[in-house]
Amino acid sequence: MSLVSIILPTYNRSKFLNSAFRSIVSQTYQDWELIIVDDGSTDESQAIIEKFANSCSNKIKYIVQSNMGPARARNNGIRSAEGSFLAFFDSDDIWLPHHLSSCLKVLDDHTDVDWVYAACQRVEYENGNGNVILPSTFYHNGEPNKLFSLKSRVYGNLHIIEDNRAVEFQITYGIDSGLQNSVMRAGVFSEMLLPDFRIGEDRLFISMALKRGFKLAFIDDINVHYVVHSGNISDTNLSEENVDKRIIVMQQLIGSYKQTFDYIDNLTQKEKNALNHRLADDWFWKLGYSLQWSHGLRQQAINSYLEGIRLAPLRLTFWKTFIKAFLYFQVQKLRK
Template sequence: MKPLVSIITPMYNNANVIERTISSVLNQTYPNWELLLVDDASTDQIKAILKPYIDKDSRIKLYSHKNNKGAAKARNLGTKMALGNYIAFLDADDLWESNKLQLQVAQLKSNNTDVCFGSYEWIDSEGDPLNKKVHALKSLTYKKLLKANYIGNLTGIYNCEKLGKIYTKDLKKRQDWLLWLEALKRSEKPAIGITKTIAYYRITEGSLSSNKTSLIKHNFNVYRVGLGFSFLKSVVYLIQFFNEHLFVKKRLIKPIT
């Protein structure tokens, strides 16, 4: 029996893009998955769009919040309902390559790692390529991940049987970084990165990376609130983060020629 992969997709007013996202899951060459769609009290017509998919394919399931609670609680609800051996994440406006799960399940089954991630490319709000690729490291330790977030959440998958279910703290941003830190903290093995492109990340106006003030605040909160570091230790790690982010991690973002 092939391991079951639970895919968690939080949604909030994503009616204009959700069909392409679901299609990228339906097109997976690895068939044993369940897609847990968590609607965070959307006000658009997303439920009407989802109904035909849910009616047609029993692997697609919908859960809903009555009130908007944010991405962290939406992901946590998906995690609570997940039945899979492995858990992966795909935001409602991002896309996967068709062999994404097949490549990653093979890595997790090899028992060389409990966490797998990969390279991804940027697309614009219309889904057109921006000709930029974020290259994944081949191996990633907890210590390295603590310096900067090297795991694109849309590419991450972890072994739930080995590590247990991981619930993220309710920070406004960067909860995904905390989740992968917790995964590597629980594991005795480094994460393995797939260097091929396995996903496509949609860049929109007002994204976190474009707002430097928000970047400082939200990353400080990862250390201070999320990890419970002292104020001084959080400042030291924040300085280390910017050094890593600007002079090391940025080298992994390269034009596609």
């Protein structure tokens, strides 16, 4: 058996830690070490972690750092990893018992695969009844995501991606991978570490890995319960009622996409076009329209619309929406 280094960054997640530890201990694959990186927690995390470490027979490493964000926490964990494979556990999620074993079987059976991931099921936490919000992140309304249209070698529910459009797809649609639902060969990190972003570092890292020639594969099965709650910092938490927080998250995500050009210097023209298209849509529709204009933040929305138009000046739908919004905004100012 090969050692798997599980890297668990955490920040003030004490109420989730015991569930996280039960999930890890319950894995059918047991040859693992756990590297916990505490990103400056101020709650009861330390006491819970130390109690678990004293009771666990597997090797536990506990690293404490000042609050620097999840990417730096994960990178510190990567530097301490001794395993041939790396897996990432988000402290508020739950791995199903077969997660490590099913991913490692793929990596053992297919030596050309460097990174394997499976689907998540999104589950609501706040009301305490575990309502399923999304049965599988690989499907929407029962229909398979764009991911399945990529050219792949298929073995049952395993799809090994062999499509030179993968980076373009990742930028435009996403290929439904994250760190928390993946297992990777340690060699992936011998060439690069995660970008130092608080939001979007995993999305950029996927493109970086693909551009460096690492091969990704996915298993069409549920391996992870992604727990949705008010403390999520991901842009996927659409239930978040704090509009200001959602705006900040979207701005940070846009910032991470903008920096793609700094991290990847060999994008094809199609990939560059896809990135500009994505940025334009995020500025205009996701930030400007859905988050700012729809919540009465008119001037901020106008500014975001202009950023989208700057990136895609020939998009007629942008101009139509912008002109209508601008005229409405001017009339409202005159009435005041």
